[in-house]
Amino acid sequence: MYEETCTYDNGLTEFAEVRNVWRATPPSVAAVDPAVLAQQAVDKMLLRGPEIGIVPKPGGMGLVGMPVYMWTERGPETYGPNVASASAGGVTVTATAKVQRIAWQMGDGKTVTCTTPGTPYKPSYGKRPSPDCGHRYTRPSTAGSYHVVATSTWAIDWQATTGQSGRLTQTRQSTVDIRVGELQAVGS
Template identity: 55%
Template sequence: MTAAAGGLSVTVTAKVTRINWSMGGGTTITCTKPGTPYQQSLGKADSPDCGHRYTKVGNHTITATSTWVVDWVANSGETGSIPDTTRTSSTTVRIGELQVVN
């Protein structure tokens, strides 16, 4: 994103470095990459890098806290970073049925 005023323009780039997922029930998962795209050949296997499997029926509050690094550069040649900027969002999901496959 670029903003300009009075002859000065600044371009800002923000990148997520990790997301901490609080999945409810005390489980927290930290993801440092986008994850593995689903492939039908994986079937019902657990995610190899950033997944969670619920084992209890009920309502679960999920909270995601993303950590960002924000870099900026001005047309004057100045640059900078704003490290560890965080954003948090929550939602509730209801797990109504669990199946056990033997």
């Protein structure tokens, strides 16, 4: 004797019918692919691009040669860890996503790759460069501003209750525009 559950959806309400069924042989059960469940777990996550923190601040003006600090806020949606699970057919997969690196395209042809969330700038740092995620512009933003693109690479490790495991990778982007000017001293 086996218990059979069938679900129906008429577009407004979902119904489930449960009944006992007599069979001489067990019903065939399609094998559950843990990789498919892993993708379903990832689909439940909200993974975003970096929540950009940058100095000079958008709307302000930076200077050629001065340090630029870049960072992202740390949270499950912007840096991780972000955890979700999916189950089917007696198999459960748990996926954990964390940002592996952030590639900052600085708008001047240079790319800075950071493996940390970066350090938020504080005025007490003065002219010191960022200890883990920084840049210096060598010329002013002649087209009005530099368009900065920050791309997070999320590493998503998953583990199934069957012992199988794997890794998925996804990327997310955020952008910001900053202005950089040049200061020249005029002597008398």
